[in-house]
Amino acid sequence: MTDTELASDLVVYAARLVRAVRRELELPAGTRVISLLDQYGPLGITQLADLDRCSQPTMSAAVSQLVEQGWVTKERNPDDARSSVITLSDAGRDELNRVRRRHGERVAELVAAHPDLTTDDLATAVAVLRGILSEGSS
């Protein structure tokens, strides 16, 4: 199997995993946003859109929803009145932890059902996905 074939399979199976998890657990778009804020700290709308690889209007809408839910705060940037600063709230961090635990438990079940998959294998899979996505944006 070539790298190209493997890479193709990676996309297909990644898509199926996401669909399978979403069916049972709900994986709202907002989760990705608060995950990014947790990882990078406070950010503006456009920065978030770039990191999440979505359009700026999409991120605007997502942030509005998160503000309504109380999971982030949105303030004017004192250094640049055009932009905003989106900050993860404590409630948002709690939500993030809850979602992560739910997802983790569910997928960990699936992993546990396959004894031939070791923790090392799992760690490698995560490293591959994360590596692929780091900076390889264009």
Add this chain to the structure above:
Amino acid sequence: MTDTELASDLVVYAARLVRAVRRELELPAGTRVISLLDQYGPLGITQLADLDRCSQPTMSAAVSQLVEQGWVTKERNPDDARSSVITLSDAGRDELNRVRRRHGERVAELVAAHPDLTTDDLATAVAVLRGILSEGSS
């Protein structure tokens, strides 16, 4: 890092990969369907919906579109007039190969941009995702 934490990360990064690829390449829902037909041979609507983990109406609509595009054929099942038999056409198989090649090339580029990721790592990641998804449906 525990298995649960790793599993949680796996979901997050899988979701980001799918989004990243979809942004550049288009990963239409129909691709999954013809991929399933390629893997399992001719199937009915409900069987396809179960395999794709989507609802039956969703699969009905997806198949209708694929028929219009000429990538599958839909015939009445001679053994059971209620059901249909969806079959991958030659054009559909060509399309599948084209899509796979595009996805593979794009992700292979991303992989190539990270020399610390070996082919073995990639193969492990694919094996983990496929393993997780095999039969672990419920």
Add this chain to the structure above:
DNA sequence: AGATTTACATAGGTTCCCTATGTAATGTGG
């Protein structure tokens, strides 16, 4: 035969995401 189940179609609605475009604030060249 009547009732249930199965396979699919249709209706209506939600979520997520896009492009196009407007607006206000910030830099920039003459």
Add this chain to the structure above:
DNA sequence: CCACATTACATAGGGAACCTATGTAAATCT
């Protein structure tokens, strides 16, 4: 310092991919 481009967002309008609820016709069961 004033017109102009650029940047950061917001708004408008629309499309794709899902869902649940429900209807219909064929197969199966009692």
